[in-house]
Amino acid sequence: GNSVTQMEGPVTLSEEAFLTINCTYTATGYPSLFWYVQYPGEGLQLLLKATKADDKGSNKGFEATYRKETTSFHLEKGSVQVSDSAVYFCALGGRGGSNYKLTFGKGTLLTVNP
Amino acid sequence: EAQVTQNPRYLITVTGKKLTVTCSQNMNHEYMSWYRQDPGLGLRQIYYSMNVEVTDKGDVPEGYKVSRKEKRNFPLILESPSPNQTSLYFCASSLSIQGNYGYTFGSGTRLTVV
Secondary structure (H helix, E strand, C coil): CCEEEECCCCEEEECCCCEEECEEEECCCCCEEEEEEECCCCCEEEEEEECCCCCEEEECCEEEECECCCCECCEEECCCCHHHCEEEEEEEEEEECCEEEEEECCCEEEEEEC | CCCEEEECCEEEECCCCCEEEEEEECCCCCEEEEEEEECCCEEEEEEEEEECCEEEECCCCCCCEECCCCCCECCEEECCCCHHHCEEEEEEEECCCCCCCCCEECCCEEEEEC
16 A cells, blocks of 8 residues: 655754755555645645656745655755744655545654754 | 634543534535544544545544535544544545645644543
């Protein structure tokens, strides 16, 4: 079935540091890939997505490229801010086994210090 | 504003007392789904619905029921809650069952069963 593996946190960075959160996946077919962000006490918000190989999703300074050859979708940001502190989830969409669903990684807690 | 609305946000109940968590979306989405989020386990799908009167089990359906009588509503029913159903619950909806457009999530319902 489908699965997503993302680097476990927590990740602690200083403001303006470079961020990478690794995400790799296993899936049949050609799933769509997503990064979601969850701020404290809130629901999940779609951060960015890519629907086919070599697509680059981007939003709010975050980027991720759909790499089919390495089955990866790593999240990057060149200069993080304190307001980026949140939990980040990598996910893939499509049919996982008999279910239609998003399959999530376990999440990575990011803390950015001033 | 396009949104998924869940109620209540917080709920404390006792073992065995039936409860319903409501979910409503205003985007005319066909696909809706329920997830639970638990520390160390990430997000797991409980049930999903591909359209009115069409529902199916997700990965962890035991102890839950759902119904989809109208397109906009997808309530989650716990007939006899138990402490192991203490969790953070999210409802989500999507334009496509394949998930290509991503999901829109509600703000979550934190349930405690004592």
